[in-house]
Amino acid sequence: MNPSLYLRDPEQSELGKNIIKHSIQLIHDNGFEAFTFKKLAESIGTTEAGVYRYFENKHKLLVYIISWYWGWIQFQLSYQTNNIEDPSIKLKKVITLLSTNVEDDITTGHVDEFQLHQILIAEGSKAYLTNHVGKDNKQQFFQPYKDLCNTIGEIILECNPKYKYPHSLASTIIEMAHLQNFFMNHLPTLTDFSKSKDEKEIIKYLEELVFNTIRI
Amino acid sequence: MNPSLYLRDPEQSELGKNIIKHSIQLIHDNGFEAFTFKKLAESIGTTEAGVYRYFENKHKLLVYIISWYWGWIQFQLSYQTNNIEDPSIKLKKVITLLSTNVEDDITTGHVDEFQLHQILIAEGSKAYLTNHVGKDNKQQFFQPYKDLCNTIGEIILECNPKYKYPHSLASTIIEMAHLQNFFMNHLPTLTDFSKSKDEKEIIKYLEELVFNTIRI
DNA sequence: TATTTAAGATAGTAATACTATTATTTAAAA
DNA sequence: TTTTAAATAATAGTATTACTATCTTAAATA
Known part of the structure; x- marks a missing residue:
């Protein structure tokens, strides 16, 4: 994890781990806009100042948990594609991994x-859609996302x-796996999955999209 | 325009038009998070209370100007594809229209x-990525977006x-035309257009993506 | 035992997102 | 023309947010 994201490493203490745990819960339940350090502190049973000793502001905390997620996905991906040689099977694994509601590890x-995956669907793009994206990028805040994008890009080139x-195709897969899921559940007429509301339909759509475009 | 979006129709008065004009300017310049009704009022030369007479809150104002944009795009689309019979040429027009930095009308x-297009790239998804998306959707806040999506969907079916x-392909085109542009300019390693930073590259990428997937 | 270090408790501030009230101007209706 | 209503301007006030500062206590380490 990028140390610029935090003031004190949350993995190194009980309070830190509680901050992560309750942040995920609260952002998942009420959305990022409604999330405040005061509510978080109350939920943990500590004070606002206690949270501020770990994270400078709620945006960095969001970027932190999102980075954590991408790191975890990166690990899941290398684990799941470990012994697979066929790159198109690997690419299918990628699409499935990004589109499927994971179980809690x-x-x-x-x-x-599971909650983190939901957060990424609804709040993921808020990590970079800010007017300080350039600054954040210089501090490598989006490295885990970029790493994943490169990994997927390499699999695409193997195909x-x-x-x-x-x-671009890698970032399209990542973003669309999430956005089509969001649309399916909240703005169904923007998709063709409104009847079934089944993630498998999204996978089929993305597979068709991806494999038709790379096999020229 | 959906009357639930405003308290008083901004098109009907000078103050109203100034609210729209300066909102676009300020959101474009500083981003939606930094945008407040107080700053807006100062920029216009009126008071905060004056703005609140037109819009309940800044989120509805954002949805209003975004709806305005989609309505304008819908018009541009029907105007530009008026005499075209070949649906694949129409679809190319769609991709170009959504990917190109428009000139001020x-x-x-x-x-x-032009500024509105930039706002859509950086802030567009914030209109629906909220925890009240269901409520907003029931009030038809996203109708212009849905209409455009249906129009594009029909062109796809003509092809x-x-x-x-x-x-889903229509919403993918719309969202990716914007997101790949954002990535190209702010997180270039997530795209393959970092060297040229040319919108035409995005158009080529999207055309390849779209036409390869619909011609099965 | 002395000394850092983390955590808890409390207070305070500037800005945000509103609501309310009153006065003034403008414009339409009687 | 006068009356009346509507829009705007001016001002004030509140709850919440996003912080910063300080002081005390508890626990770990040297």
């Missing part, structure tokens, strides 16, 4: 991956070494 | 379309009547 006690837009 | 005195995901 019990090995990470203070992080609920077709001549494909010209591996990074 | 001088017939709309109080609206700067291939058997294509199964016309709405």
Whole structure:
């Protein structure tokens, strides 16, 4: 994790882990706009000042938990594609991993991956859609996202070494896996999955999109 | 325009038009988070209370100007595709229209379309990425976006009547035309256009994506 | 035992997102 | 023309947010 994101490493103390745990819960339940350090402190049973000793502001905390998620996805991806040779099967794994509501990984006690996935769908783009995106980028806040994008881009190039837009296609897969899910559940007429509301439909749509464009 | 978005119709008075004009300017310059009714009032030369007589809150004002933009795009689209029969040429027009930085339309005195396009790229998704998206949707706040999505979906079906995901592909085109532009300018490693920073590259990428997926 | 360090408790401030009241100007209706 | 209503301007006030500062206590470390 990028140390510029925090003032004190939340992984190193009980209070820190509680900040992460309750942040995920509260952002998931009420959305990022309604999330405040005061509510977070009350939920933990500490004070506002206590939270501020770990994170400068709520935006950095959001970027922190999102970075955590991308790191976890990166790990899941390398784990799940470990022994696979066929790049198009790998790419299918990528699409499925990004589109599927993950189950909570019990090995990470203070992080609920299911809720984190939901947060990414609804709040993920708020990490970079700010007027200080340039500054944040200079401080490497989006490195885990970029790393994942590069990993996926490489798999795309394994499928077709001549494909010209591996990074753009990778970011399209990531963003659309989330956005089509959001639309399916909240603005269904913007999708074609309104009847079933089934993630598998999103996977089918994305697979068709991706494999038709890279096989020229 | 949906009357639930405003308390008093801003098109009907000078103050109203000034609210729209200066909102676009301020949101464009400083981003939506930094935008407040107080700053807006100061910029116009009126009072905070004056702005509140037109709009309940800044979120509704954002949705208003975004709706205005989608209505304008819808008009531009029907105007530009008026005499075109070939649906794939129409679809190319759609991609170009959404991806290109429009010039300011001088017939709309109080609206700067160039700035509005930039606002849509950086702030567009904030209109619906809220925890009250369901309520807003029930009040038809997103109708202009849905209408545009349907129009594009119909053009897609003209190209291939058997294509199964016309709405999802339409929303993908709209969102990616904006997001790839944002990434190109602010997080270039997430795209393949970092060297040229040219919108035409985004158009080429999207055309390849779209036409390869609908021609099965 | 002395000394850092983290946490808890409390207070305070500037800005934000509103609401309310009153006075003044403008414009339409009687 | 006068009356009346509507829009605007001016001012004040509140709850909440997003912080900063300080002081005390508890626990870990040297």
